Amino acid sequence: MTPNTLNRRTFLSSQGLGLGAVALHAMLQNETLGGNAAPLADRSGTDRWTGLSDVRHHPAKAKRVIYLYMSGGPSHLETFDYKPKLDQLNGQPMPESFTKGQPIAQLQGQQLKVQGHMTGFRQYGQSGQWISDFLPWHGKFVDDIAIIRSMVTDQINHDPAHTMMNTGTALSGRPSMGSWITYGLGSEAEDLPGFVVMTSFAGRNPQPISQRMWGNGFLPGRFQGVEFNASGDPVNYLRNPTGVTSEQQRRLVDSVANLDRHRNLQFHRPDIETRISQYEMAFRMQSSVPELMDISEEPKEVLELYGATPGDGSFASNCLTARRLAERGVRFIQLYHRDWDHHGDLVKYMNMCCGATDRATWALLTDLKRRGMLDDTLIVWGGEFGRTPMFQGKGGPGRDHHIKGFSMWMAGGGIKGGVSHGATDELGYNSVEDVVHVRDMHATMLHLLGIDHEQFSVRFQGLDARLTGVEPAAPIRSILM
């Protein structure tokens, strides 16, 4: 069968086994909308997805995303949002003008009082941005990042807030941002999935996190985030069965391919070739993923830069792995650090969280920069929400969930360094200036990748579903280069 007829067949079959077919079916449905067109033909001759041909709406500044997901909700008031007035009112009742009629999580029914900053702040860099003393390493790269101090989200509990931050809505069943992006842009990685997730935690009893956060929703399964495990098999079922050597596995995969191809001489089903190529990829992943995950081959100097110990499953090791994934063409890399839910003993846990992440984050930016990769890699740092200016005391002083104002930052691919955007009020409660919704953050990310968020849609249940949903959203222009 010539490649041409193969293409055409793949194209026309919408009820076969082929993933290509499924994706195409979805796209064919889109076609009637004049929406996204067909995928670009494959470069490698394997079945690698190279994205849709018409979502590159303008030149991209970023080729890939490394999303440092600070899961649990880091306190903006102990990281990036300095409010002298908060210290002045420390211990006094929280003015009701702020809190009346507002959604509240664990502080429901309790007396609300102001909790001053639990650490000092100082200015760093040329830009003189205020950074808390929990994050001294951030001070070193403050001129590379754009801090958004006016984030808002809709969801005040962890699970729905994570879903909102990752999929743009609190409803289950929608694709995560990484899935959207790999669907739209495909992957440049030959032997790796286009969307990789890694997690870490450093000791606190962490909040749960669901697979939904990197799920493909209604997009085809190949766009799901694949979790790489720091210990055990790096990917589920990656290891050969015990007693089976790599040569035997090769022989098995070849026999299966030969038998499948032979049978297909009678049926000419194009999805068989797709399946064979997926087996090839699976086989290659069996060696490429362990190789990728083995950071012990990195020079000592690099390991020291990150503070990474091979095999420790730390955020630092994940950051180093993220760089390796980025080098290999993975499109969307998401690192969850799961310790940030500080209802009580905030100081202790901030020391723990920042200790685990601050330096490694600096190392990642530094390493990417010296390799010339920061220019086309977008880094995003942030959690699912922030924390209340009000005191909560589960153990030592802490803060409750807060959605009306919190901070995130972006850096790299197309982002202006050393700037900040937006502001909360004098107590860090409400975002009041240049408010940025989760949707706007998503729009910004897509924009930097060359995608107009309004024109990037998939037909689902009768709607043109978008990552940014139906409410207005816009890229944050002021932080773009």
Add this chain to the structure above:
Amino acid sequence: MSLTIKCQLSLVRIVRKKVASSHNGDSASHPFWLWLFSLSMSLLIMRPTLASEKPDFNRDVRPILADKCFSCHGPDQKHREAELRLDAEDSARPDGIIVPGHSEKSRMIERILTSDPETHMPPAKTGKTLSEKEVQVLRNWIDTGAEFAPHWAYVAPKESSPPSQSVGANFIDFYVAKEQSKRNLKSSPPADHRTLIRRLSFDLAGLPASIDDLKKFQDAGPGKSTADYVETLLSSDHFGERMAVFWLDLVRYADTVGYHGDQDHQSSPYRDYVIDAFNRNVPFDQFTREQLAGDLLEGAGDDQKAASCYNRLLQTSHEGGVQAKEYLAIYQADRVRNVSAVWLGATMGCSQCHDHKFDPYTTKDFYSLAAFFADVDEERHLKGEGGDNIPTKRPPEVPVQTWRERVRIDALKAEIQQLEKAPVNAARDERLKDARRRLESLEKNRRLVMVTQALKEPRTIRVLPRGNWLDDSGEIVTPAIPQFLGSVSVNRRATRLDLANWLTDPHQGVGGLTARVFVNRVWALFFGAGLCRSLDDFGGQGESPDHPELLDALALDFIRSGWDVKHLVRTIVLSQTYQQSSQETPELLERDPDNRMLTRQAHWRLPAEFVRDTALSVSGLLNEEIGGPSVHPYQPEGYYRHLNFPKREYAADKDARQWRRGVYVHWQRQFIHPMMKAFDAPSREECTAQRPRSNTPLAALVLLNDPTFLECARGLADRVLAVEGQSDAERIRDAYRIVLCREPDDFEAKTLLELLAAERQEFSDSPADATSMLTAGIAPQHANDPVEAAAWTSVARALLNLSETYLRD
């Protein structure tokens, strides 16, 4: 017409080449090609219509208007521009917007054709454009009278006399042939026996047919054999298991709460109720009533209680800091989405915040539908009664016995009575003791299930402006069905039972629509696609059916049969349309590319559960027990490490539960079993009407390396080695018969013999590897020689990795 399609195809070919050749550059610099491409594709996916036909509003015109115009000129009152509504006749015609008979005088066409960006429709900011073909359809439609018609799905199914045809087994074939003959197409020849019985067995039981089935089938002789085989399958308990997989996706059945800590909740008796209901052939209207309102039925017993768990299957949370008011709002919206999706094929989710843009569902409809469920007792877990335990509590929960358990109890009681009358001796005493012990254990081990209990005072339900649960300014609503579909006429507050009755009443309610939605989904189980392709959307943005008369005929037949599901299934699978070959010839691919005219059967990879079941079945390990608590297959270590409250330790079953069917596998919403996920099983957080079918390296890794599949390969090898005195070639033949119901050809036999020889060599060289390979799983190993067993396990692995093994065609 065939000529047109051909032209389009060659165009696609050219364009495809063009796009392919441009991919290294910036493809966006070829907008013309892309435009052509997208135009040709939009023509391609349209149903092959006949050039001579006058445009049909629902089939040809409405899809264009719905897609390009309704978002500003449709049912959503708040966002309607210029007070123009194009979804209904009287509102569209004024002011010369549409002048029937005269497209050239119609302002609608003028605005579409104008080059003035200020007045051009659709506006550039919508990103929508009309193709030349679409404009032509609109013009033809206006020129031929601009007749509007109500949306097809909201019109009751119409009786039509089946076309008189001399060919075919039943009315399905008559309708299909009628549409085909208009286009000079015809169905494919019948599938061969082997393909047919494999198809039937996969479709009706979710399990592979055996070579014995094939032999019996061929011995029974033509005609009778198929009908007999179908009856055998319909009366097997596996039918219920198979149908449950489909139903449980719709109602989002799972073993865990879904949100936050994702703790286990008590739901497995509901799953067993569904299996039993399909096996007992509970009429679909009754099935509906028992699930929505089992608690309100007179004489409600355990079955109805278990069924009423339907109202409790949604995702819930007791995360620290949840507000009951917010979560009750989340729950009621979840319920409206699910009820409307499952029974009405509607996408009412949109109207939680605003009137639906494409269908006449209003926000008030959304909350009025929610009000039917305002009496569901479910607040207690939000107020401290949930707990971070496995299982957690979701009161009210009650202990129940499933129908099957009761049948077993009755049988045991009868047995005990018999034995008590029998002469006393040691054997009798032993049997009696055993029977009494089993009876006691069955009677004692009632499983808890979350049930629906009606509160005395239903919660007050308000319209939540823009879906905002903090906003109490919306009007208070009482239970009511969507207004444009009529009303439930009772002189009291309407109940969930009224809703269930309305859904299944073809005269006073929307029974016709419900029947269509259901038969269409059942059809899709057996053809891979529905008669209406959008299984989840019968609204304005969905597709209209390719065979509307057939869909109506099936729906009406289903209602007339007393909502008899087995009758429906039997009717479909006994048609020639079902039994034809799935072979795609180049001619069929050109003339009926998307198989909308049903000129062949379809082929697909089995759903996740049946992939598992097939491997277990051919390995001889399958445990055919029906029902019971969910089971825990092997799972990668640490897979649940992101779960917390409490932390989860996964304990794989260490007994025969390890080999139970996929439908019983523990469904952890946040982390469904990785094998299930790799084969596209949904998380069951929301209604899934059609699973995608992907083809990924992760699925390949499962079949290659998941211990379950290795254990199955070991079992299959054991089976093949159990027959003594066979040659290698004979054993390979046996393996092919077991797995694929056929003999290998020379190439296949040779390939596997070579693999066998190489593996034998490998394992002889390192026998420790052979021993180590045979440790996979807990199934006993019967073959004595580890090297032989391991080498044959490798051959079995090859068979369990073949595409054909999991192919339903």
